[in-house]
Amino acid sequence: MSYININNLTKDYGKGRGNFDVNLTIEKGEVFGFAGINGAGKTTLIRQLMGFLKPSSGYATINHLNCWEHSAEIKKLIGYIPGEIAFPDAPTGTEFLRRQAELVGLTDMSYAEALIKKLQLDPTANLKRMSKGMKQKTAIVAAMMHDPNILIFDEPTTGLDPLMRVAFIDIMKDEIKKGKTIFMSSHMWDEMEAVCNRVALIKDGKIVAVQSVKEVKHNKNKVYHICFRSEVDYERFQAESLVFGEKFNDELKLAIHIKDKDVRDLFKIMKNYDVKSFVEFKLSLEENFKKMYD
């Protein structure tokens, strides 16, 4: 059953800016990522889902509720991290979190405290004087502390250092285990590879490709680079009945394309050669997109 439904959604700002005819369905429990440069329309799409912006045409629904018409109800289901954080006036992070909890009717702060601990946030600091990383952590806690079913994140790890990024990904993985539905934008490909089921690429306001992360990661068509010790072996190997790709003469290296089901044949052939190194050539999600659309 689709949980988030985006149907011919268009928000035209003129001059080719905005979102154009976006169609996506996201299942309950799915983690959906989307990538694109600044100005491609990521935040516009998220803001329409949150009911902050009225679409020019088309519509989006979450749990069968129209995002614009039922924005107040929808917000209760969602934990949201905005791309640019503008906190309301509050003396400290703690006070801000207390007020946010009040707004959503949350009295039990134990999950908030667990998140604070995981992210090593000191919320007692003055909200205005917090570094970018600390503000981001405060926003993460505020978005997740009431344990909402849907998480909508706009570039959630900006400003976090590598250790905190790992901590945040661990938190996301816990949420995924709980069955949360996540819709996130990011430009960190490795982070999307780590958590998402599917990733869409948005360009000039349009969705240009949707990829299953699993398919990219567990591609059954492999490319290996085999490097030989002697020129004789290098030449002899090319007569084998295999599918060859690029040849690197100076390194005595050959690229082989092969399906997983035939991999045993490759090993049987390689057995008769003096191999120097055997490396898998992998395309990342990013390279996959680049290959498709550049």
Next chain:
Amino acid sequence: MSVIEVKCLTKDYGHGRGIFNVSIQVGKGEVYGFLGPNGAGKTTTIRHIMGFQQALQGSTTVLGQDCWKASADIQKDVGYLPGEITLPEGLTGREFIKMMADLRGMKDLSYAKYLIEKFQLEPSGKLKRMSLGMKRKLAIVTAFMHDPQVLVLDEPTSGLDPMMQQVFIDFIKEEKRKGKTILLSSHLFGEIDETCDKISIIKDGHLISTVVAADLKNNENKVYKLEFIEALDYESFIRDISSTQVMEIMHHKEELLQVKVAVNDADINKFIGLVADYNVKFCSEVKFTLEDYFMQFYDRNIEHKKRGS
């Protein structure tokens, strides 16, 4: 001779904060990456190199000049991009560029123009109204418009969007080709991976590892993941690997009939010979990345870390 030399530098802020006995040498034409989380001491080290702070112990030199004693020269000559920028708000971008050019006694602004175009800076507006990204671009243009031979960059791409980050990375590569000497601190593994010749990891103020980037990329220790179709094959393969004594089972999942094997390139033929006798469903390589390398030195269990950022 090293262009940038940091020798046994210590700045103790008390409570274990600061930097301790840090030594770095950046040779001419080298790109040196400085990797660590917030609060590890990257910026403190860089501030010593720029002569903003006096060394408590140890010394720093750029092109043979003491960074503290010759700070005026160094600040004038080195292309420095700070991690957090503060710009005089009353000026327009253009006025700021002019002011910085006058300070350096520059007359020819053609390279500045080139940079403005490259980074798509819109310099006419007031600094007060500029977005963070635009301010970063302005800082980039003013830092490099005198075509300095030495660049010191503190998290240079923070605040830039992904497309501009790539433009910046390409710019670094271009500067590298021109023979510039570059020291770069960053959080972003991709950016360090793409540009740096040497990488140092800093933790709690101590340099804990320095690695030549090419060694990391051409690592001779490989890890392969194999899945078997039959349980018998899976069990027999594990026994075979163990009996070689040169290869090692790193990990195995019985329910999936999967094993991860560590193999040095020297033993690759032995490995191929072994695998050829089995019916494997797939064989993939588990790559070792700069991030994996970095994480070896940082406890993944963040509870143990002393303080946050």
